[in-house]
Amino acid sequence: RTRAAVAFVSLDDLPTAPAAWNSLDILILNDVDTGQLNGAQQTALTQWVETGGQLVVTGGPGWQKTAAALTDLLPVALSGSESVDDLPALRVAGGTPFRDPGPYVVASSSLRSGELLVHQDGLPLLARQPWGRGQVYFLALDPKLAPLVDWDGSQALWGLIAGDTPQPPYWGAGFRNGYAAGEAVSALPGLALPSALALGLFLLVYVVAVGPANYVILNRIGRRELAWLSVPALVLLFSILAYFTGFQLKGNDVVVNQMTLLHGPLGGDTVRAQTLLGLYSPRRSRYDLTLPGDALARPFERTYGAIGGAGHIDQVTRGGDLVIENVRVDVSAVETFIVNSYQPAPAIAGSATLGLAGGSVILEANVQNNGDVTLENATLLIGGRAISLGDMPPGDSASTRTAVGAAAASGGSPALAPGGFGIIPPPGSGAPLTNNAATILGTSNYYEEPVAQARYQLLSAVDESFYGGSSSVHVPGDVVTLVAWAQTPQLDARIDRDSYDSLATTLYLLEMPLTQGLVAGNNVSLPLALLNWSIFEESGVYEATPQNLFLSEAAVAFEYVPWREFQRMSVTDLTLVVLPESSQLSQPPPDLSLWDWEQALWQPVPDAGWGETVVVDYGRYLGENNAVRLRIATPTYGVQIGEVYPQLTGELD
Incomplete structure (x- = not known):
C-alpha cells in the first residue's frame, strides 16, 4: 500500500x-x-x-x-x-x-x-x-x-x-466481478432453459402436425377444404402448449437465493461474510426484503467490471432489522443485492505443518469438522496448489501428507518430479480459485452441471477482477487455506410474502497457520508453489502472470520472494525454469534477463532456453529475503509460456 x-x-x-x-x-x-x-x-x-x-x-x-x-x-x-x-x-x-x-x-x-x-x-x-x-x-x-x-x-x-x-488474502476484498456475481446468484435450479434437443423435437412435432399429418388425415376423410380451420386450430393448440410449458419452466414460486463468501482465520470466534442475494419473481411484483439489523446491503447490477448499480428499490431503512423497501422485480427477473455482515466462525479445527521427508518438501495437514453441516468438496489451498480432501460430514476428519516441493539431488541440481519440475500448480490466469476449479468443485464438467456452474461463477466473481489486467494476487504464504462448500444460509433473509422458496450456498475460505517443521542442513529446492510473486514492470502484456503467460512482442518482469520460512535460506544454486505449453514446443524460447541488485540494471541470461537454465555467479541476483527479479521478453508473435520462475536451492539455517 x-x-x-x-x-x-x-x-x-x-x-x-x-x-x-x-x-x-x-x-x-x-x-x-x-x-x-x-x-x-x-x-x-x-x-x-x-x-x-x-x-x-x-x-x-x-x-x-x-x-x-x-x-x-x-x-x-x-x-x-x-x-x-x-x-x-x-x-x-x-x-x-x-x-x-x-x-x-x-x-x-x-x-x-x-x-x-x-x-x-x-x-x-x-x-x-x-x-x-x-x-x-x-x-x-x-x-x-x-x-x-x-x-x-x-x-x-x-x-x-x-x-x-x-496484507489480507485477495479474497478478503470480496466479490469484484459484477457480471459473474449476477450470473452466480441468478442461476436457480429448475429455471434453466430447455435443451436444444427438446426445442428441436417440439418444432419437429409442430411442423409434422401442421403439415404432413394434417394433410394425410384430411385427405383420408375426404375433407381437405377443412384445412383453413385445422391449421389455425393446431397453431393455437401448440401456442397454448408452448405458453404453459414455458410457464412451468419459469416456476410459480418466488425464490430468495443467497450465496455467501465466508472468510477468516480457522479457530476464531468471528469471520467476515459477503453475501450475494437474489430475489426471483415469476411475475411482475414489488417486495419488501428484510435482513438482520447488523448487516449492510446495497443493490448491484449484472455488468462487467466492478460491482455497482442503483437497482430498483425505493429506500433502505434500519431499525431492529434492515429493510430494503419496495423492491421492483420484472417478469421472471432476478433483483440482486450484496450484503456484508459478520458471522460466528464455523466449528472447524485444523493444523498444517511444512516439513522435509525423503528429499521432498511435505505438507502434513489435518482438518476436523466439529459442526453440524457437511463440508462439500473440502480442499486445501497452499500457494497455487489445491489438495482435495473430499466431502466431510459432521464429526468427520480428514488428513493429507502431500509433497509440495522437491529437495535437491546430491549433485546440487534440482530433483525432477514425474511430469515436471517439483510440484507444479495447474496453469491459469494467476487466480488460484478458478485455476483449481475442477478440484474445488469436485468435477471438471462444471459448465454442464447447474449447481457446479453456479459455484464456478461464484469463484469467478472473486477471481476474475484480475482477468485481462496486470494485477498480482496475494495468497498468504504462512497459512494453508481450507476451501469448502455448504448448503446453509448465513443470513436470515425474508420477504413480505407467506410463501416463497429459499436457497443457500456458502463458500468457506478459512486460513490455518502453517507451522515450520523444516530442519537445518537440508538441501532444498523451491518450486513456484512456495514463492510469492508480484509484477515489477510490464509492457504490452494482456495478462501478466507466471503461469499461462502469453507474450506477443511484449515484456514483463516479475519479482519472486520465497515464503517467510525460506527467506533466510542460504542459497547454493539458482536455476531459471521456463516451461512451454505443449502446443508451443516448436516456438523459440523467450529472452530472459535477471536484475543485478549490485549495479541496479538488467543483465541478459545467455543461452537461456526451454526447461532449466543454471545461473552462474548468482549472488548478485539475490536481493533482500532472497528476492529475485526475472524479466521475460519476446519479439516473436504468439509465444505461450506454461510457467516461468527462478528455482532456488539452498541450505536452511
Whole structure:
C-alpha cells in the first residue's frame, strides 16, 4: 500500500454494525473515554480486530479512561502512570533526538501477552499482541504531548505500526466481478432453459402436425377444404402448449437465493461474510426484503467490471432489522443485492505443518469438522496448489501428507518430479480459485452441471477482477487455506410474502497457520508453489502472470520472494525454469534477463532456453529475503509460456 487516508472521528461516529468497520484498516484511540462505548460498539470493535483490524490504544495522562473498556484486548496490564526524565530507548527507535526536554508522562504497565517492540528498562513503551487476524498495540505515551507531539522520530514510530499491517488474502476484498456475481446468484435450479434437443423435437412435432399429418388425415376423410380451420386450430393448440410449458419452466414460486463468501482465520470466534442475494419473481411484483439489523446491503447490477448499480428499490431503512423497501422485480427477473455482515466462525479445527521427508518438501495437514453441516468438496489451498480432501460430514476428519516441493539431488541440481519440475500448480490466469476449479468443485464438467456452474461463477466473481489486467494476487504464504462448500444460509433473509422458496450456498475460505517443521542442513529446492510473486514492470502484456503467460512482442518482469520460512535460506544454486505449453514446443524460447541488485540494471541470461537454465555467479541476483527479479521478453508473435520462475536451492539455517 502506497497511499493512506486519515479521518478524525468521535466515539459517537463509531458504528454499531460490525460490517461498517470494514473500511477501516487502523483505529487509534487517544485520550477518549472508551467506557462511553455502548455494547454494540464494543462488540463491533472486538469483531473488527479479530477479523483483521489494527487497534492502537495510547497512554499518557489519560490512560485510564482510554483503556476503560479495552483491558481484555490490551497486551499489557496497566497499573498507573509515572513521570520519567528521558526515554533513550524511544530515541533510538525513532532515530533522532527529542525536541522537547523531559519529564514525560508514561503509562505504567507490564507485558501480559504478545511482545515488546520498544521498552525502557522493561517499561513497555510500545507493545503488540495478535488478536485473531488483527493486532492490538499499546503506546504508553500520548501522541499529542511531548516527546511525540513535534518529534521527527514519530514518523518512524507510526511507520512501524502501519507497516506491520498484514496484507489480507485477495479474497478478503470480496466479490469484484459484477457480471459473474449476477450470473452466480441468478442461476436457480429448475429455471434453466430447455435443451436444444427438446426445442428441436417440439418444432419437429409442430411442423409434422401442421403439415404432413394434417394433410394425410384430411385427405383420408375426404375433407381437405377443412384445412383453413385445422391449421389455425393446431397453431393455437401448440401456442397454448408452448405458453404453459414455458410457464412451468419459469416456476410459480418466488425464490430468495443467497450465496455467501465466508472468510477468516480457522479457530476464531468471528469471520467476515459477503453475501450475494437474489430475489426471483415469476411475475411482475414489488417486495419488501428484510435482513438482520447488523448487516449492510446495497443493490448491484449484472455488468462487467466492478460491482455497482442503483437497482430498483425505493429506500433502505434500519431499525431492529434492515429493510430494503419496495423492491421492483420484472417478469421472471432476478433483483440482486450484496450484503456484508459478520458471522460466528464455523466449528472447524485444523493444523498444517511444512516439513522435509525423503528429499521432498511435505505438507502434513489435518482438518476436523466439529459442526453440524457437511463440508462439500473440502480442499486445501497452499500457494497455487489445491489438495482435495473430499466431502466431510459432521464429526468427520480428514488428513493429507502431500509433497509440495522437491529437495535437491546430491549433485546440487534440482530433483525432477514425474511430469515436471517439483510440484507444479495447474496453469491459469494467476487466480488460484478458478485455476483449481475442477478440484474445488469436485468435477471438471462444471459448465454442464447447474449447481457446479453456479459455484464456478461464484469463484469467478472473486477471481476474475484480475482477468485481462496486470494485477498480482496475494495468497498468504504462512497459512494453508481450507476451501469448502455448504448448503446453509448465513443470513436470515425474508420477504413480505407467506410463501416463497429459499436457497443457500456458502463458500468457506478459512486460513490455518502453517507451522515450520523444516530442519537445518537440508538441501532444498523451491518450486513456484512456495514463492510469492508480484509484477515489477510490464509492457504490452494482456495478462501478466507466471503461469499461462502469453507474450506477443511484449515484456514483463516479475519479482519472486520465497515464503517467510525460506527467506533466510542460504542459497547454493539458482536455476531459471521456463516451461512451454505443449502446443508451443516448436516456438523459440523467450529472452530472459535477471536484475543485478549490485549495479541496479538488467543483465541478459545467455543461452537461456526451454526447461532449466543454471545461473552462474548468482549472488548478485539475490536481493533482500532472497528476492529475485526475472524479466521475460519476446519479439516473436504468439509465444505461450506454461510457467516461468527462478528455482532456488539452498541450505536452511
